[in-house]
Amino acid sequence: MIDLLTSNPGFIIILAGFLCVFIPVSEIRKFLVGAAPIAAAFLIYTAFKDPDAAYTTVKAGGQEFIVNRIDRLSMIWGYVFCLAGVLNAIYALHEKCKITDSSALIYMGAAVAGVFVGDFLTLFIFWEMAAISSVMLVWKGGENSFPAGVRYLAIHVLSGVLLLAGAIIYGRSNGMDFAMGEPGQYGFLGLDKPGGLLLFLAMGIKCGFPFLHNWIQDAYPKASITGTVILSAFTTKLALYALARCFAGEDILIYIGAVMTCFPVFFAVIENDLRRVLSYSLNNQLGFMVCGIGLADMSGKFGELAMNGVAAHLAADVIFKGLLFMSMGAVMLRTGTAKASDLGGLFRSMPYTTIFCLIGAGSIAAFPLLSAFVTKSMILTAALDTALYTEGYSLWVVYAMLLFASAGVMEHSGIKVPFFTFFAHDSGKRVKEAPWNMLVAMGLASVLCFFFAFPWGGYQFLYSLLPFESTYEPYTGNHVVTQMQLLFAAMLAFALLKKYGMYPDERRAEILDFDWTYRRFGKGIARWIDAMWGRLSANVGVLRKNVIERSGRRLYQMFSPAGTFSESTPSGIAAILTGGMLVLLFIVIYLS
Amino acid sequence: MAEEHTHMDDDYIHPFARRFLWLADEKVVKGFFWLPAIGLAVTVALGLYYDFPEKHKALWDFFGSWGLIGFMAYSFVVFSAKPLFAMLARKENYYGEEVVPEDIIEPVVEVHHHD
Incomplete structure (x- = not known):
């Protein structure tokens, strides 16, 4: 157990984060918030001295997960994350908040763990863990930050789903090998490779590519004071690491x-x-x-x-x-x-x-x-x-x-x-x-x-x-x-x-950016569809009932133990479809 | 919102900041442009001595060109502000999400009012 905990420098930070949930004494929590990244930095230091010994895999469900491997790229990313973690811990010392302490640690730990994993499936786990834990920091910004937090979560889960879908397509084309290249190998994946485009998009969302960037300006300014500082260090930088590693x-x-x-x-x-x-x-x-x-x-x-x-x-x-x-x-x-x-x-x-x-x-x-x-x-x-x-x-x-x-x-x-x-x-x-x-x-x-x-x-x-x-x-x-x-x-x-009065004065305003397309235009379309559906429902209730019943039967045929999706061959496709349904679910939740 | 103050009659100024109050003097503010102007003149002159390496030169690397680029680029960005603001600015509650009142951000807000 201890071996597994120390196998990836991020695990110890995540554990500290979960412990913080149960510790009522603020001083002890603050100690953990500061000490965990220092301990992780020490683990990086020892791991880099013997990279071969630091290579750790775990087998689960017939699949091998590379939970730790280290090279010079992951080393510098890891050190920088730990350094930022210590600075953030000092900066947030005055804030007595269990949620901030624990979510900050889990978020930071997920980011650190993410740069040391060696395959896409394990990366996906920490990719999503970073998204889910960090949204707490956004929501700590007050009740008005809630909508921004929901958008943040929806966009990041979408990024995760794309990552998983891309990883599965890539892995299937690669003899079920999900490894992210060899240590020291940069740019092993291209857009032309199977799953490459989906992985690229997943990383692009988290990295703030043009037109995919709005979650940064939407959520970060609405997060809590310490939350914004913590958020600025990890999410986009984890995506940068993945880009540097793969593309x-x-x-x-x-x-x-x-x-x-x-x-x-x-x-x-x-x-x-x-x-x-x-x-x-x-x-x-x-x-x-x-x-x-x-x-x-x-x-x-x-x-x-x-x-x-x-x-x-x-x-x-x-x-x-x-x-x-x-x-x-x-x-x-x-x-x-x-x-x-x-x-x-x-x-x-x-x-x-x-x-x-x-x-x-x-x-x-x-x-x-x-x-x-x-x-x-x-x-x-x-x-x-x-x-x-x-x-x-x-x-x-x-x-x-x-x-x-x-x-x-x-x-x-x-x-x-x-x-x-x-x-x-x-x-x-x-x-x-x-x-x-x-x-x-x-x-x-x-x-x-x-x-x-x-x-x-x-x-x-x-x-x-x-x-x-x-x-x-x-x-x-x-x-x-x-x-x-x-x-x-x-x-x-x-x-x-x-001096000559040509510099514009600062004025209070909402500046429109590309997020207008989904915060205003998209919302308008969703409301219109909702209204149309409402009107339609009143008139064609029987038809709707039949469609739902038929869909239910068809879904049962597909997903029941004897159904098509229980066969072993298309399990990758099933995962992609599940991913797609997750996206759909989040869109529905978001629009509702 | 706190009242306007003149910087000299203020009891709430941080002791360390008192030695820098000259930064707010009108003369200093008005004459500030001399600092970058002289700095620019000196660095442009130094460019004569520290020329661009021959094999490592962009198309626009010539005597004082980076100063020109800096000035033009900065001015362009600032001049673009007016049309962009007219095009993109909306009321603060445009999206219907409540504007954060200034007094609920964090518990400690200490604004001293000068009587």
């Missing part, structure tokens, strides 16, 4: 990633809710990494640089994005709002939070000596190098989009968030500084932002954890100078636009 080098990801970097910039500039601005910013940073995964063609010349860039930027992003969400959470805790139109001048009463937010903003904008400077540039360099050595102009367009997005980051996260919260006009709010535990968590995250980019041993340490040996040198004169040109010019544009 590295898939060309379409380059273009999807490039679009992901750009479109959130335009939504963020008009959004008033600063936690939603940060959610768009999260999308934007995911775009850089998705693009990097697309560039990480292992047979190509720059694949290793791109994959290293993705892994390095993941580490930086989890920390600086967490820091930004933490600072907005602290502001919200003290003022009760995260609306830019209601904030301003808070540097007077929350000076430490201001400094930490500025460090987070500088990090995401990639100022030299701050983390993204040494990580995002690896992806940009890989994009430039690939464009230089590839015929055609499409990759130049991608590179230009990434550059544009780099300036856009400066707008929404580099300037807008700290400026409208802590500076701008004085809102007159005089509040207490954030609680000590929040300040400690933000302080540690700030130190990490500097450490990851520190020229004398800092970034070298980060690079030593990457999937491949790195020879990339971020501190060249040209890189520092050009990056500073970009950032200073963006700041100058902001200062001039503000």
Whole structure:
């Protein structure tokens, strides 16, 4: 039993989460929330020393599940998740909530476990566990977060169902082998492989691909203060891991990633809710990494640089994005709002939070000596190098989009968030500084932002954890100078636009995004069908009764012990159909 | 909602923040643009010395080009805000889901009012 518990670093965190449900003493729960990720990090450390010994399989129902295997990609993901877990635990120390403690641990544990499993079926289990446990964090945001939580759950269960369907199709075509490639093998799956497209879609939903991204901006700003911070670290990053593992080098990801970097910039500039601005910013940073995964063609010349860039930027992003969400959470805790139109001048009463937010903003904008400077540039360099050595102009367009997005980051996260919260006009709010535990968590995250980019041993340490040996040198004169040109010019544009009254004021509004299609248009259609069905029912009750009876008989013929679906051969199809029915069920629940 | 304050007559300012109150002075705010302007001038000048590596150059990599890209991209994003807002902004309760009142988010909300 103990062997199984320690076989995957995530299991110990999940166990701690379940224990928390039964522990009434807050202090003990808080100890578990902080200690579990540290214990998991230790397990990762010991497992990586002997990867062969760490390979664990479990047989159940005639199927072998690879519950643990480790390589350099899963190692860095695991470490980053554990680090985020410890920071989140400190940040949430003041909150005495059993549900938050237990669901945060189970969610984090599922994410950690997910990056160490070796087959799709086991991944599916943790994929869904992460979705179900994390929705509790959304619902802790208050009663108004309930509809967003339901949408979040429906979308994530849909992602899980697609993952399962894709996995089964893939496994069946592969002699019932569901393994996610060999350790150290990246991009083993293509869109052309059986089940590839479904798996790609499942990961794309969780990763926030364009048009599939709305759950992020819908649910994250409505979650509880600590919940948003916790959510920002795991779900999308687990999906990124799966993409990197399965689809590295898939060309379409380059273009999807490039679009992901750009479109959130335009939504963020008009959004008033600063936690939603940060959610768009999260999308934007995911775009850089998705693009990097697309560039990480292992047979190509720059694949290793791109994959290293993705892994390095993941580490930086989890920390600086967490820091930004933490600072907005602290502001919200003290003022009760995260609306830019209601904030301003808070540097007077929350000076430490201001400094930490500025460090987070500088990090995401990639100022030299701050983390993204040494990580995002690896992806940009890989994009430039690939464009230089590839015929055609499409990759130049991608590179230009990434550059544009780099300036856009400066707008929404580099300037807008700290400026409208802590500076701008004085809102007159005089509040207490954030609680000590929040300040400690933000302080540690700030130190990490500097450490990851520190020229004398800092970034070298980060690079030593990457999937491949790195020879990339971020501190060249040209890189520092050009990056500073970009950032200073963006700041100058902001200062001039503000000075001459051309910068738009922040106004309260609901900004429509693609979720309009299902929150308004889809809902309208569902209501219309419902009304039509109601009218029809009144007139054709007998017909409806007959149809239902016939369907029932047919279903019995199919699913009864003697039915078609009890035969062994089409069990995969049955699973897919069950998956399909689950989707249908969730759509019905959602629309009702 | 708290009342408006002038920053100098405020008893509720954090002691650590008092040494940074000059940041809100009108002169500093109005003259802020000099900081990025000088920074940009210096880095553009430094670009003469730290030129782009010949074999590692994009089509648009020329003297001061990243400054130009930063300025143009940022301005484009900001100028796009007005038409986008007109097109996409709706009332806050557009979806019929109640707007979160400011006083129910978390239990501790300490806004001091200045008498």
